[in-house]
Structure formats: structure tokens, C-alpha cells
Amino acid sequence: MSKILLFVHGTGVRKAGYDSSMELIKRQLVTYHCNVRLEGCFWGGSVGATLPDECRSVPGYGNTRSIGNTAEDDDLALWNLLCREPTAELGMLATSGGVMAAYPPNLPHPGVQLCAQFAGLQHHPDLVRAVADLAPDHTAASILSLISGSPAYAAAEQCGAAATPSHAAALARAVVATLQYLALEQGLPVYDAHGSNALATQLGQALGSNVRGPVGAGLTSLLSWGATWYSRARRGRLTDQGYAAAGDILCYQSRGDALRDFLLNKIAEFPDDQVILFAHSLGGIASFETLIQHQPANVAKLITFGSQSPFLYEMDALSKLRRSAELPVSLPDQFPPWSNFYDLNDPLSYLAGKLFDSRVSDHEVKSGMPFPAAHSAYLRNEPFWHLVSSKVALV
Structure with missing residues (x-):
């Protein structure tokens, strides 16, 4: 037996x-x-x-099935936001960090230097393992490209807070949040807070940050502003999910x-x-x-x-x-x-x-x-x- x-x-x-x-x-x-x-x-x-392939009962179904950009910020509140919009924290950083000060033209901006380090994360062993766990249809490089192709990423790269520990922390959490987003979309088991924070810490350290906490400013208003817009713009995709x-x-x-x-x-x-x-x-x-x-x-x-x-x-x-x-x-x-x-x-x-x-x-x-x-x-x-x-x- x-x-x-x-x-x-x-x-x-x-x-x-x-x-x-x-x-x-x-x-x-x-x-x-x-x-x-x-x-x-x-x-x-x-x-x-x-459901049938063509769902006629959902308004705008065929036009609202695409993925939008993502974003985030804090432990419970931060991950709650980031698991829905992974690049949100980068966007908040860009709007709250001011304009980058003048920098010698013969040297690369610090933000550009940090983003070069970010691209190098595709070889980070912890990220490679996490992609295999949470987004097996993707690669580490494709996960990074989902983030680097977003407007929030470009804005954060050029803002006054570029290359600060906050910028590095936001990038690290955006990577983890993107993985969680994709896992939830496919019905895969996600990391708990310990696993999420541990991965964000490892990636943040590789970028020069200890990833201690959220940006904080504007988090509540961003959450309330985003909920209706997010649902309306993605109703077809939310139906599929x-x-x-x-x-x-x-x-x-x-x-x-x-x-x-x-x-x-x-x-x-x-x-x-x-x-x-x-x-x-x-x-x-x-x-x-x-x-x-x-x-x-x-x-x-x-x-x-x-x-x-x-x-x-x-x-x-x-x-x-x-x-x-x-x-x-x-x-x-x-x-x-x-x-x-x-x-x-x-x-x-x-x-x-x-x-x-x-x-x-x-x-x-x-x-x-x-x-x-x-x-x-x-x-x-x-x-x-x-x-x-x-x-x-x-x-």
C-alpha cells in the first residue's frame, strides 16, 4: 500500500x-x-x-486585450501596486526626482551608466532561476526588455534622481514585479514576500542599492488614480485573465x-x-x-x-x-x-x-x-x- x-x-x-x-x-x-x-x-x-474565441458580451473586448506598461512601491502596499503595474515606482521616481543637473558632455550620464548595469542583470544567476520559476516562456533578457522599453524607464534614466540608490531599488523591484505579474497571468505559483524581497535585494545589490523601502510620495493617489483607468483600458485582457x-x-x-x-x-x-x-x-x-x-x-x-x-x-x-x-x-x-x-x-x-x-x-x-x-x-x-x-x- x-x-x-x-x-x-x-x-x-x-x-x-x-x-x-x-x-x-x-x-x-x-x-x-x-x-x-x-x-x-x-x-x-x-x-x-x-469562452468562445470571440466574446461578444464584453464591451471593446477585441481592442482591450493588449498588455500595458507596469509599475510599483512599499512592502504590502508596494507589492500590491507593483504586481499590477511593475514600472509604477520608476514613473513615480521620474516625476518626483526633478530634472538632472548639467553634466560634462564628455562623460555619460549616471543614469545611462546604471541602465548599462541593469542590462547586465540578464546573466545574474538568481534572476535566471527566477525566470525559470515564474515566467518559463521568457528569458532574463526579455524580462529586462519589457521594463527598459517602458516610458517610465526612460524618464527615470534622465531624471534628477537617476543613478541614486532609489533608482536602483526601483529597477530591481520592477524586475521582480514583472515576474510576479507574468506568473499570476499564467496561473503559476508566485513568490511570497520573503522570496520577492530576497530576489529584489540580490538584484538591487548588483545595481548598487540595498532595496530598503518604497519611494512613498504619491503612492496613495497613484493607486486611486490608476484603478479605473487600468481596468477600462484593459477590460478585454482582464476578461481573458x-x-x-x-x-x-x-x-x-x-x-x-x-x-x-x-x-x-x-x-x-x-x-x-x-x-x-x-x-x-x-x-x-x-x-x-x-x-x-x-x-x-x-x-x-x-x-x-x-x-x-x-x-x-x-x-x-x-x-x-x-x-x-x-x-x-x-x-x-x-x-x-x-x-x-x-x-x-x-x-x-x-x-x-x-x-x-x-x-x-x-x-x-x-x-x-x-x-x-x-x-x-x-x-x-x-x-x-x-x-x-x-x-x-x-x-
Whole structure:
């Protein structure tokens, strides 16, 4: 009898994101000495939401699907901005740094010198590794070119703050933010705050900055100004990025049996093994309801992270378990031990231990990232994997 870790992905995940997550989980299982065999339950390609190639219901869909420039600034507030507009901090630097003072014509401007160093980052080993993790369809050079081709980059190069530590820090964070942006766009697991700040620090040091903090000035006004413009100018692209996530949820609420049957058939492939369901987001809801509805005997453990089944239960929105006035709720006898992981920065994660019987335990994860990055940062969080490893060992 073997232990099977069956990964049940969350909403909006399609083939590229699923494959990347499986590779990451495989590496983490080795790193944290989890003695299990990894198997996948890729339901997004079979029972997930789809859209026709030409979406007629979205105004301006065909004209608003292109990528715009990006920008950023602070830890939680800074990364929150940068994960949406990676070059924002460079733009803020250019508008707040004044005009560059006169410089001897026979010498290159300091900003030009720094930008030459920036181009050299394409060979930085930490950046090369990060590109392979977060943007496998790109190269380090192409990531740098996305930034260097932006108006904010050109303006920062010539402003009064050019070549200062703030300029170098903004460049380093723009690189990391661009990687996070591309990863979120493809549904790939992103770095948490520790990983993001560590990479920004390494790149910043290569450019001559310690990358300590944000520009700060004008951050609040920039956030409020940018939200409406960003959404309107990119509505088609935002639809492409977001419809699957919302659509999968709607499809599950209206036709949930399709996903539950898909998962049940996958569990049935391992009749003589101990199956540990390892489920994210909507995958956790489907796993919970499948265990309630069918109670498969070979499932020995449920592990959920960033999942909403406790909240849906309290709203009486689950189809397979109605809300009861009595607490704690007694789960079926065949229901396995359940470890539920949540992050206070992830508003799509909830507590289960306060609702259900003693087989359920809650565990906090601290990604240090803003939402929505916090919702996909679990798989790169070291304390999370230490706890998962200990739970797997008990099966």
C-alpha cells in the first residue's frame, strides 16, 4: 500500500499553470522529505469554464486585450501596486526626482551608466532561476526588455534622481514585479514576500542599492488614480485573465457533480493505496463535498489551503452539507482527518476548526504578500511545507 498525494488544483487553473504547480510540488516533496507519490487531478481542462474565441458580451473586448506598461512601491502596499503595474515606482521616481543637473558632455550620464548595469542583470544567476520559476516562456533578457522599453524607464534614466540608490531599488523591484505579474497571468505559483524581497535585494545589490523601502510620495493617489483607468483600458485582457477563475466557480455552483465525479473517478484509480487529497481553493470545496457525498474508503487525509468550504457552509451554500444550528458539526464517520491552511492576507481562505468536529485542524500561513498573490503563494512557503510534511508523515 502506497501513500498518494493527489493534487486538486483551484479555480482558473489551466494546463500551463497546472503543469508548473505539479513540478513545483514534486520538488518540494523531495526538499521536505515527504514520502508520498504525487498524482494530479487536472479538472480545469475537462470540466472548467470556457469562452468562445470571440466574446461578444464584453464591451471593446477585441481592442482591450493588449498588455500595458507596469509599475510599483512599499512592502504590502508596494507589492500590491507593483504586481499590477511593475514600472509604477520608476514613473513615480521620474516625476518626483526633478530634472538632472548639467553634466560634462564628455562623460555619460549616471543614469545611462546604471541602465548599462541593469542590462547586465540578464546573466545574474538568481534572476535566471527566477525566470525559470515564474515566467518559463521568457528569458532574463526579455524580462529586462519589457521594463527598459517602458516610458517610465526612460524618464527615470534622465531624471534628477537617476543613478541614486532609489533608482536602483526601483529597477530591481520592477524586475521582480514583472515576474510576479507574468506568473499570476499564467496561473503559476508566485513568490511570497520573503522570496520577492530576497530576489529584489540580490538584484538591487548588483545595481548598487540595498532595496530598503518604497519611494512613498504619491503612492496613495497613484493607486486611486490608476484603478479605473487600468481596468477600462484593459477590460478585454482582464476578461481573458479572470473569466476562468469566476467561471469555474459559477460552473461548480450550477453543475458541481461534473467536478465531483471527475475527482471521484481519479480517487478510484488508487483503490489499494492511501490517498491524501491536497486541494487548493475551489479544489478544496470539491474535495470536501466529494468526501461528504461519497465517503471513499481509500482517502486517508484531506489537506486544504486557501479554500472556502467553511465559509460556504456557514452561508448554507454547499449542496452536499446543509447548515446546522448545532456546533461543532459532526462529519460522516468515514470522513478523514482534515488539515486546513489559511493566510490572513488571503481573503479567500477560511477557518474550519471552529465549525467541524475534532478531526479538523487549522494552521496559519504567513506569506507576507498582498491579495491576490497571497492566494497562490502557499506552494512556495517554507513553513507551509514543514507542516504539510509532518501531516503526511502521520498518515
